[in-house]
Amino acid sequence: xxxxxxxxxxxxxxxxxxxxxxxxxxxxxxxxxxxxxxxxxxxxxxxxxxxxxxxxxxxxxxxxxxxxxxxxxxxxxxxxxxxxxxxxxxxxxxxxxxxxxxxxxxxxxxxxxxxxxxxxxxxxxxxxxxxxxxxxxxxxxxxxxxxxxxxxxxxxxxxxxxxxxxxxxxxxxxxxxxxxxxxxxxxxxxxxxxxxxxxxxxxxxxxxxxxxxxxxxxxxxxxxxxxxxxxxxxxxxxxxxxxxxxxxxxxxxxxxxxxxxxxxxxxxxxxxxxxxxxxxxxxxxxxxxxxxxxxxxxxxxxxxxxxxxxxxxxxxxxxxxxxxxxxxxxxxxxxxxxxxxxxxxxxxxxxxxxxxxxxxxxxxxxxxxxxxxxxxxxxxxxxxxxxxxxxxxxxxxxxxxx
Amino acid sequence: xxxxxxxxxxxxxxxxxxxxxxxxxxxxxxxxxxxxxxxxxxxxxxxxxxxxxxxxxxxxxxxxxxxxxxxxxxxxxxxxxxxxxxxxxxxxxxxxxxxxxxxxxxxxxxxxxxxxxxxxxxxxxxxxxxxxxxxxxxxxxxxxxxxxxxxxxxxxxxxxxxxxxxxxxxxxxxxxxxxxxxxxxxxxxxxxxxxxxxxxxxxxx
Numbered sequence: 001x002x003x004x005x006x007x008x009x010x011x012x013x014x015x016x017x018x019x020x021x022x023x024x025x026x027x028x029x030x031x032x033x034x035x036x037x038x039x040x041x042x043x044x045x046x047x048x049x050x051x052x053x054x055x056x057x058x059x060x061x062x063x064x065x066x067x068x069x070x071x072x073x074x075x076x077x078x079x080x081x082x083x084x085x086x087x088x089x090x091x092x093x094x095x096x097x098x099x100x101x102x103x104x105x106x107x108x109x110x111x112x113x114x115x116x117x118x119x120x121x122x123x124x125x126x127x128x129x130x131x132x133x134x135x136x137x138x139x140x141x142x143x144x145x146x147x148x149x150x151x152x153x154x155x156x157x158x159x160x161x162x163x164x165x166x167x168x169x170x171x172x173x174x175x176x177x178x179x180x181x182x183x184x185x186x187x188x189x190x191x192x193x194x195x196x197x198x199x200x201x202x203x204x205x206x207x208x209x210x211x212x213x214x215x216x217x218x219x220x221x222x223x224x225x226x227x228x229x230x231x232x233x234x235x236x237x238x239x240x241x242x243x244x245x246x247x248x249x250x251x252x253x254x255x256x257x258x259x260x261x262x263x264x265x266x267x268x269x270x271x272x273x274x275x276x277x278x279x280x281x282x283x284x285x286x287x288x289x290x291x292x293x294x295x296x297x298x299x300x301x302x303x304x305x306x307x308x309x310x311x312x313x314x315x316x317x318x319x320x321x322x323x324x325x326x327x328x329x330x331x332x333x334x335x336x337x338x339x340x341x342x343x344x345x346x347x348x349x350x351x352x353x354x355x356x357x358x359x360x361x362x363x364x365x366x367x368x369x370x371x372x373x374x375x376x377x378x379x380x381x382x383x384x385x386x387x388x389x390x391x392x393x394x395x396x397x398x399x400x401x402x
Numbered sequence: 403x404x405x406x407x408x409x410x411x412x413x414x415x416x417x418x419x420x421x422x423x424x425x426x427x428x429x430x431x432x433x434x435x436x437x438x439x440x441x442x443x444x445x446x447x448x449x450x451x452x453x454x455x456x457x458x459x460x461x462x463x464x465x466x467x468x469x470x471x472x473x474x475x476x477x478x479x480x481x482x483x484x485x486x487x488x489x490x491x492x493x494x495x496x497x498x499x500x501x502x503x504x505x506x507x508x509x510x511x512x513x514x515x516x517x518x519x520x521x522x523x524x525x526x527x528x529x530x531x532x533x534x535x536x537x538x539x540x541x542x543x544x545x546x547x548x549x550x551x552x553x554x555x556x557x558x559x560x561x562x563x564x565x566x567x568x569x570x571x572x573x574x575x576x577x578x579x580x581x582x583x584x585x586x587x588x589x590x591x592x593x594x595x596x597x598x599x600x601x602x603x604x605x606x607x
Binding site: 142149379 | 443
């Protein structure tokens with residue numbers, strides 16, 4: 001459905017590619033998706049000269065670990081970085097600049113400060129207000145006003161933006177390559193039967209935020225109704241596994257620990273299990289794994305975090321339970337396993353619903369945003385050719401005075 | 403204080419005031435240009451949407467009554483006054499004009515009625531030509547929504563800048579007209595397969 005002409009797109013990522021993170025993955029996949037559509041893409045990201053990076057990435061110098069806003073982040077800044085950003089912008093001759101997290105004091109903020117043409121910005125985090133940002137706000141405001149189009153990746157990110165920065169943003173979610181998950185073949189070893197269903201969990205085992213302990217506490221009640229049920233637990237973290245085993249005692253044999261699994265196995269697991277449970281207790285701004293599970297065809301049961309509720313279309317695409325409430329989780333799991341028809345309906349709905357998170361849909365939307373930003377940029381009347389800018393306006397009001 | 407000292411102070415103060423005004427004025431000027439630019443982009447996109455609607459109406463894929471009504475609503479948009487194609491127009495009149503806004507909203511409402519229900523749209527999309535017309539309408543419509551959001555964002559920024567004390571006291575905005583947001587109903591039909599949240603579920607794909 002896209003009719004976009006090929007554009008020269010400059011994308012700036014504030015975080016280093018040597019550390020895995022949501023923003024980096026997003027930038028990498030987005031660059032790839034845009035290239036596949038015939039656009040010319042260059043990504044500027046913090047990286048050493050000798051650090052291996054994807055082809056599309058232009059290294060902007062080493063990221064330095066600094067304390068910022070209460071935690072340590074690896075960012076790139078300073079005059080050398082500024083020079084590199086300037087050179088990259090000049091050499092690129094971009095039709096549009098796409099900056100990720102321009103409020104994070106790193107490359108994106110520098111690029112925004114230096115940018116002249118159409119700028120699109122994406123806000124990812126539901127970040128807390130920083131005092132330093134407030135102090136610097138008068139300096140940043142001028143920069144922020146250069147942004148032609150603001151994108152938030154989720155409702156939560158949009159809220160943060162509205163509350164802390166002011167102004168609004170359109171929501172374009174993170175993209176997921178769904179095809180791999182839709183095509184994933186089930187693995188017989190992980191498939192259940194009506195009497196011995198399989199229930200999957202994915203995530204770090206020793207990170208309480210991922211909620212393994214919530215699931216563990218729900219296991220006995222599920223086993224009471226389905227004695228043959230198996231729980232497939234994928235993810236790293238030996239301490240978490242030991243804790244779960246200790247908590248369950250004799251019933252721990254219902255747990256099967258798969259360790260860290262490859263993307264391929266993840267797809268296979270999600271398409272094999274009867275139910276995928278996401279008991280995360282907080283800190284999730286989106287929920288990519290839920291989308292992957294929907295695409296793979298797993299029935300989804302998730303905690304009722306705001307982000308999850310929205311990804312599951314308020315429960316139409318997957319069942320929700322009260323966050324951190326193991327009894328409610330057990331109830332919902334048992335109900336979903338008993339009501340196979342209802343679960344199948346939700347799964348069917350989810351298969352269509354989750355397409356909106358596919359990169360093909362997301363890229364359509366991003367291209368539309370670029371087009372509008374470029375259109376406004378091309379229409380910009382008389383780009384500051386008067387020495388005293390105010391004159392242009394005065395004239396407009398008074399007609400002939402000059 | 404000697405006469406020379408006083409003069410020096412006055413001159414210094416004047417320079418400070420002038421410099422601050424210049425900064426404020428250039429910011430205001432930049433924001434006004436941004437408003438004008440996004441206004442032109444929005445205008446062009448709304449016209450594209452109307453012409454996509456006309457294409458669909460004249461394709462023979464809709465029922466005759468819907469065809470006539472959609473075409474009529476779209477032509478009304480073409481004929482409406484207040485199109486801003488040059489920067490001067492755009493700077494002169496920042497809003498879209500009440501008439502135009504009503505007509506655009508009416509086009510949205512008519513299209514929503516004509517494309518009511520995902521099933522109907524699904525059938526339309528069943529044919530190759532139908533898919534092309536509907537996809538074009540969806541694409542131009544979505545872009546019009548974006549353009550309006552971006553324009554209103556720019557207007558809000560300009561309005562904020564104009565409210566600033568310095569700007570008001572020194573009348574830095576001159577007689578440049580106050581920019582207005584564009585308010586119109588551009589909610590997409592549920593079945594159009596609008597990309598993204600806020601739009602419809604894309605079950606027909």
